[in-house]
Amino acid sequence: MKGVVERIWHNHEADGSENWVLSIGGQRYGTWNRALVDHVKEGDEVEYFFTQSGRYRRLTGLARTGQTGFVTADRLAVRDDAMRQTRADSLRAAAALVSDVKLPLNQRAASAVATAHQLEAYLIRGRTPARRQPTSSYGDIKKPEAKARD
Numbered sequence: 001m002k003g004v005v006e007r008i009w010h011n012h013e014a015d016g017s018e019n020w021v022l023s024i025g026g027q028r029y030g031t032w033n034r035a036l037v038d039h040v041k042e043g044d045e046v047e048y049f050f051t052q053s054g055r056y057r058r059l060t061g062l063a064r065t066g067q068t069g070f071v072t073a074d075r076l077a078v079r080d081d082a083m084r085q086t087r088a089d090s091l092r093a094a095a096a097l098v099s100d101v102k103l104p105l106n107q108r109a110a111s112a113v114a115t116a117h118q119l120e121a122y123l124i125r126g127r128t129p130a131r132r133q134p135t136s137s138y139g140d141i142k143k144p145e146a147k148a149r150d
Contacts, residue, residue: 001050003024005040029048030057036062040064046065048061048062048063090117094113
């Protein structure tokens with residue numbers, strides 16, 4: 001995504017940790033990694049990547065427009081061409097993985113994109129982003145306990 005950095009601020013947590021928040025296009029994006037935001041300032045036009053968990057948006061990659069490399073949350077200065085190639089390879093592999101899945105086309109495409117994001121994260125960071133455990137739509141159903149035999 002692309003946008004202009006409207007504001008940058010720094011927060012201190014009660015446990016002593018620090019985080020940074022950027023306002024881009026009216027939306028807030030946070031990071032715990034100072035190196036991710038050190039190279040940008042308010043008013044810079046940027047290209048950025050983020051993950052979203054509920055209402056929180058976490059920056060995973062950030063580059064000023066025209067800069068030769070992205071700064072990622074885990075590794076610095078990933079070259080643009082390497083990032084594009086990684087993204088293309090991830091999408092190609094994900095499309096192949098879901099090609100035989102029996103879903104409507106729009107759901108299959110969404111599944112391919114989600115899978116591509118996971119593959120890209122693995123290729124760049126060496127691990128996939130943390131995922132929440134799937135929940136049942138039935139809530140917490142407990143297994144009936146066996147009756148004691150006399």
